[in-house]
Amino acid sequence: MKRYDTIIAGGGIIGASLAFELARMHHSVLLLDRQEPAREASWAAAGTISPAPDRESSGITAFGCESFRLYPAFISAIEAATGEAAGFHAGGAIELFFDSDAEAARDRRCSQIREAGLDAESISVSEALRREPAINPSARAVLWISDEAYLDPRVLTRVTLNAALRIGVEIRANAEVISLVTTNGRCDGVLAANAQTARAGDLGVRTAEKIEANNVVIASGWRSNEIGGAEMWAPSSAVRGQMVGFGRVAGAPKTILRCEHGYLAPREDGRVVAGSTLEPGVLDKRPTARGLRKIFAAAVEMAPALADAPVVETWAGLRPDSPDHLPIIGSTDIQGLFIATGHYRNGMLLAPATAKYLAEWIVDETVSKHLEPFSPLRFAAAQRKPIASEE
Ligand SMILES: Cc1cc2nc3c(=O)[nH]c(=O)nc-3n(C[C@H](O)[C@H](O)[C@H](O)COP(=O)(O)OP(=O)(O)OC[C@H]3O[C@@H](n4cnc5c(N)ncnc54)[C@H](O)[C@@H]3O)c2cc1C
Numbered sequence: 475m476k477r478y479d480t481i482i483a484g485g486g487i488i489g490a491s492l493a494f495e496l497a498r499m500h501h502s503v504l505l506l507d508r509q510e511p512a513r514e515a516s517w518a519a520a521g522t523i524s525p526a527p528d529r530e531s532s533g534i535t536a537f538g539c540e541s542f543r544l545y546p547a548f549i550s551a552i553e554a555a556t557g558e559a560a561g562f563h564a565g566g567a568i569e570l571f572f573d574s575d576a577e578a579a580r581d582r583r584c585s586q587i588r589e590a591g592l593d594a595e596s597i598s599v600s601e602a603l604r605r606e607p608a609i610n611p612s613a614r615a616v617l618w619i620s621d622e623a624y625l626d627p628r629v630l631t632r633v634t635l636n637a638a639l640r641i642g643v644e645i646r647a648n649a650e651v652i653s654l655v656t657t658n659g660r661c662d663g664v665l666a667a668n669a670q671t672a673r674a675g676d677l678g679v680r681t682a683e684k685i686e687a688n689n690v691v692i693a694s695g696w697r698s699n700e701i702g703g704a705e706m707w708a709p710s711s712a713v714r715g716q717m718v719g720f721g722r723v724a725g726a727p728k729t730i731l732r733c734e735h736g737y738l739a740p741r742e743d744g745r746v747v748a749g750s751t752l753e754p755g756v757l758d759k760r761p762t763a764r765g766l767r768k769i770f771a772a773a774v775e776m777a778p779a780l781a782d783a784p785v786v787e788t789w790a791g792l793r794p795d796s797p798d799h800l801p802i803i804g805s806t807d808i809q810g811l812f813i814a815t816g817h818y819r820n821g822m823l824l825a826p827a828t829a830k831y832l833a834e835w836i837v838d839e840t841v842s843k844h845l846e847p848f849s850p851l852r853f854a855a856a857q858r859k860p861i862a863s864e865e
Pocket residue numbers: 483484485486487488489506507508509510511512513514515516517518519520521522523524649650651652693694695696697698700701714715716717749750790791792793794814815816817818819820821822823824
């Protein structure tokens with residue numbers, strides 16, 4: 475039976491980029507996905523590559539800046555491996571402020587971004603209109619952020635998977651990792667349900683196969699906590715986000731736009747996607763009237779021309795969250811078991827740095843300081859029950 479250097483459970487952008495990096499370091503890699511790869515959060519994302527601190531949380535800012543720095547080289551590597559364009563556009567972003575305290579809100583946001591070491595500049599509405607004629611001239615204050623890029627996450631994930639395939643990664647769709655296999659306290663592989671369903675009377679019976687590897691990485695997005703034996707280190711959960719896709723219309727924005735209630739991300743072909751909602755624990759991927767109403771309102775407020783754009787798609791995806799909303803990346807205290815999940819709202823941004831530093835950890839056993847805040851051990855310690863003492 476073949477024994478792999480590394481098995482990765484999950485073929486979203488995190489599993490795909492890690493598989494590519496590991497294969498570049500001459501690891502034999504098997505990537506398993508319970509469905510077609512690249513059909514979960516990485517399919518649903520907007521595709522803003524935005525290292526500026528989030529309005530709520532700044533715990534990933536340094537890591538986000540590092541990943542942003544790594545992006546051009548990552549894109550060049552996957553494009554060289556495949557001959558396909560990954561569609562990365564570094565063109566900055568505009569934040570718009572409409573409320574009565576707009577100028578104060580802009581100044582607070584500007585300081586927050588500059589404190590993180592990134593460039594932000596207050597600009598007049600007329601200057602903003604010069605840079606992006608699609609914006610609403612009734613904005614009361616505007617901020618320009620230069621370190622931002624956009625891409626199409628469906629394209630990026632597909633090209634990354636193709637790049638991984640081209641350099642020797644084995645990819646199996648419809649192969650669900652059910653549990654870890656551990657031998658003498660060491661992770662020795664996985665038990666995976668294969669796609670064939672044998673019929674036994676009226677019952678569908680799935681057959682499971684043990685696949686051996688020296689290392690296993692759980693990169694299964696919001697479902698990571700369902701894999702038997704990994705829950706303690708990967709207490710993932712889902713946060714639904716709804717999205718709208720607008721077809722081409724004259725006067726649509728070509729720059730990322732953001733306001734307090736939503737954002738717009740352009741696509742190469744003139745479409746624009748708008749997001750989003752934050753709905754913890756909702757697993758239904760059908761968009762709702764309430765969610766879409768919020769997105770439409772913010773989209774038209776930022777870029778009035780979108781009021782006449784055809785709506786070509788609406789969808790929802792499930793972001794992989796963690797209890798402290800930070801990623802979970804690194805080794806566990808089971809030898810050979812690694813976790814890469816919980817990238818929440820920033821998995822597209824964080825993929826190059828996650829892949830590079832986790833691959834170095836797995837192959838060279840070098841632990842980057844960039845990964846220190848994200849150790850899976852922070853949850854395991856809390857979950858371990860104290861051993862009852864015998865009276
Ligand atoms: C609406 C929305 C907008 C977003 N916008 C952005 C954005 O603009 N910028 C940004 O940086 N991020 C964004 N994100 C976040 C980003 O999409 C995620 O953080 C990222 O896609 C996570 O990638 P992943 O590979 O960890 O998970 P996923 O893409 O969910 O992939 C996990 C994979 O694991 C597979 N899997 C699950 N269980 C198993 C199992 N037991 N065995 C085998 N395979 C399994 C799944 O089928 C799936 O293919 C957005 C997310 C959403 C939902």
